[in-house]
Amino acid sequence: DKGGHRHFMAKEIAEQPARLTDLLGAYMGKDGVELPAPGIDFAAIERLTMVACGTAFYACLTAKYWFEQIAGLPVEVDVASEFRYREPPIGAGTAALFVSQSGETADTLAALRYCRGKADRILSVVNVAESSIARESDLALPIHAGPEIGVASTKAFSCQLTVLLLLALDAARARGRLDDAAFAARLDELRTLPGLMNQALGIDDAAHAISARLAEARDILFLGRGRMYPLAHEGALKLKEISYIHAEAYASGELKHGPIALIDKSVPVIVMAPRDELFDKSVSNMQEVMARGGKVVLITDAAGADEAGDGVWQVLRLPACPPALAPILYAVPAQLLAYHTALAKGTDVDQPRNLAKSVTVE
Ligand code: F6R
Numbered sequence: 356d357k358g359g360h361r362h363f364m365a366k367e368i369a370e371q372p373a374r375l376t377d378l379l380g381a382y383m384g385k386d387g388v389e390l391p392a393p394g395i396d397f398a399a400i401e402r403l404t405m406v407a408c409g410t411a412f413y414a415c416l417t418a419k420y421w422f423e424q425i426a427g428l429p430v431e432v433d434v435a436s437e438f439r440y441r442e443p444p445i446g447a448g449t450a451a452l453f454v455s456q457s458g459e460t461a462d463t464l465a466a467l468r469y470c471r472g473k474a475d476r477i478l479s480v481v482n483v484a485e486s487s488i489a490r491e492s493d494l495a496l497p498i499h500a501g502p503e504i505g506v507a508s509t510k511a512f513s514c515q516l517t518v519l520l521l522l523a524l525d526a527a528r529a530r531g532r533l534d535d536a537a538f539a540a541r542l543d544e545l546r547t548l549p550g551l552m553n554q555a556l557g558i559d560d561a562a563h564a565i566s567a568r569l570a571e572a573r574d575i576l577f578l579g580r581g582r583m584y585p586l587a588h589e590g591a592l593k594l595k596e597i598s599y600i601h602a603e604a605y606a607s608g609e610l611k612h613g614p615i616a617l618i619d620k621s622v623p624v625i626v627m628a629p630r631d632e633l634f635d636k637s638v639s640n641m642q643e644v645m646a647r648g649g650k651v652v653l654i655t656d657a658a659g660a661d662e663a664g665d666g667v668w669q670v671l672r673l674p675a676c677p678p679a680l681a682p683i684l685y686a687v688p689a690q691l692l693a694y695h696t697a698l699a700k701g702t703d704v705d706q707p708r709n710l711a712k713s714v715t716v717e
Contacts, residue, residue: 362704364505364597368690369556371510372549378499378514379549383542386535388525395476395494397526401448402429404474406438406466408714410508410592411454411515414480416585417682418519424582425533425541425679426526435462436717438469445473452478454519456503456511457713458486465717467491480518482511496522505705506712507596509690512589516683517548544677548684554674555687559695562688565652565669566695570598572623576614577604577689578644579627580637586627586682590689597697597707607640620648625692629673629681630659638663654688 360366382388403422405415412434419430433443435453439462445451451474455463458481467488470477479492482500489495498514524541527533533541569575575594579587587604594602605614607626618624624644628637634655641651641663650668653660656675664670676684697704 362505362694364507364509364694364704367503367505367510368687368694370501371513371687372553372556374500374510374514375517375552376549378517379545381497381499382518382521383545386539387528388521388542390496390525391494393494395450395478397426397428397529398531400428400450400475402431403450403452404443404445404470405430405432405452405454406435406463407454408435408460408463410512410589411456411463413585413589413592414512414515414519415452415454416588417516417582418523420582420585421520421523421679422526425523426530427532428526428530435460435466439466445470447475449474450476450478452480453488453492454480454515455486455488456482456498456500456508456515458483458488459713459715460488461715461717464488464491480515482514504712506707506710507593507693507704509686513552513683513686516686517545520545520679520683541679544680547677548680551674551676551680551684552687555684558671558673558688559691561671562691563695566692566699569623569692569696570600570699572600572621574617574622575600575602576617576622576624577602577627578607578610578624578637578640579604580607580633580640581631582678582682583627583629583685586685586689587625589686590625590627590692593689593693594696596710597693597704598700598702599708600696600700607637610640610643615643615647618644618647618649620650622649623652623668624649625652625654627654627685627689628659629676629678629685630656630662631678631681634659634662641667652692654685
């Protein structure tokens with residue numbers, strides 16, 4: 356049932372505020388984050404190793420910024436197919452965390468089995484509660500996204516991110532990085548997320564309006580800095596999966612180390628840059644692109660648009676938000692740009708060629 360939408364993907368994008376409301380209701384108690392038993396003592400671990408594939412991997416990369424900056428917990432992130440064959444040493448003091456929508460991805464499951472007996476704790480963040488990855492974990496954390504039918508992951512990504520942010524906040528409190536008042540303030544911020552996501556869905560028309568131009572491009576670049584960098588990868592992945600346009604993501608600061616050679620007036624460059632502590636740096640990278648004729652789509656908030664919107668090809672405005680929430684909020688325009696560009700190209704949005712929803716072979 357597509358709930359009145361043209362595609363499952365559109366339905367799943369649109370239902371994110373409701374699923375995030377469910378998720379927050381399930382995890383937020385009166386005065387803290389409530390995890391399913393047996394929980395995890397973040398004060399007792401020294402490092403976190405996170406492993407996943409595809410979109411779930413980009414959720415892990417984003418979470419690294421949260422765990423390190425907010426909780427002071429060192430994090431390593433790897434794609435499961437590399438991790439499992441590298442024989443990485445996993446010492447005492449390590450918790451291993453696996454993120455998977457289906458809970459059946461062969462490489463992720465194999466990586467989990469590799470960590471069994473080596474890591475102190477095996478955690479997972481899953482959508483399918485009765486999946487293999489959930490069953491084989493010491494602690495499985497559900498993302499409450501509901502069934503995801505569209506092959507390109509959308510609501511599972513925002514729900515994975517939100518569970519991971521809740522975990523990072525829990526870790527920060529356990530490790531003495533957030534006192535009770537600061538922790539409570541962070542939870543209050545999170546409570547605004549469903550409303551913010553709802554507002555972000557309002558850029559649907561703007562995304563549609565530029566999609567015909569994006570659909571003409573042969574290559575599209577995505578740029579982000581700091582906690583927005585992994586989302587640039589997710590935006591590029593979404594676009595290639597369903598529109599078959601070649602898309603790449605770079606950390607904004609890496610541009611001048613090579614990729615800037617790709618820029619000319621035929622290359623749209625999507626810049627994800629809320630008005631945060633790194634905004635000025637992102638803007639100067641964006642201006643380097645504009646100076647070479649690149650067609651910039653700046654996704655930012657009102658303050659960012661006022662400050663840096665002049666001369667930019669297209670500005671998409673999102674509501675201002677607490678910095679930690681931006682990677683979740685900005686997932687919406689990444690999804691909508693991919694969706695509308697694919698529609699403009701006439702591809703099969705829900706069943707893209709060559710892809711399967713659950714990858715149970717390596
Ligand atoms: C992208 C996508 C894939 C999956 C990946 C992992 O839209 O859907 O990249 O994210 O195959 O799948 P799960 O999360 O089921 O382990």
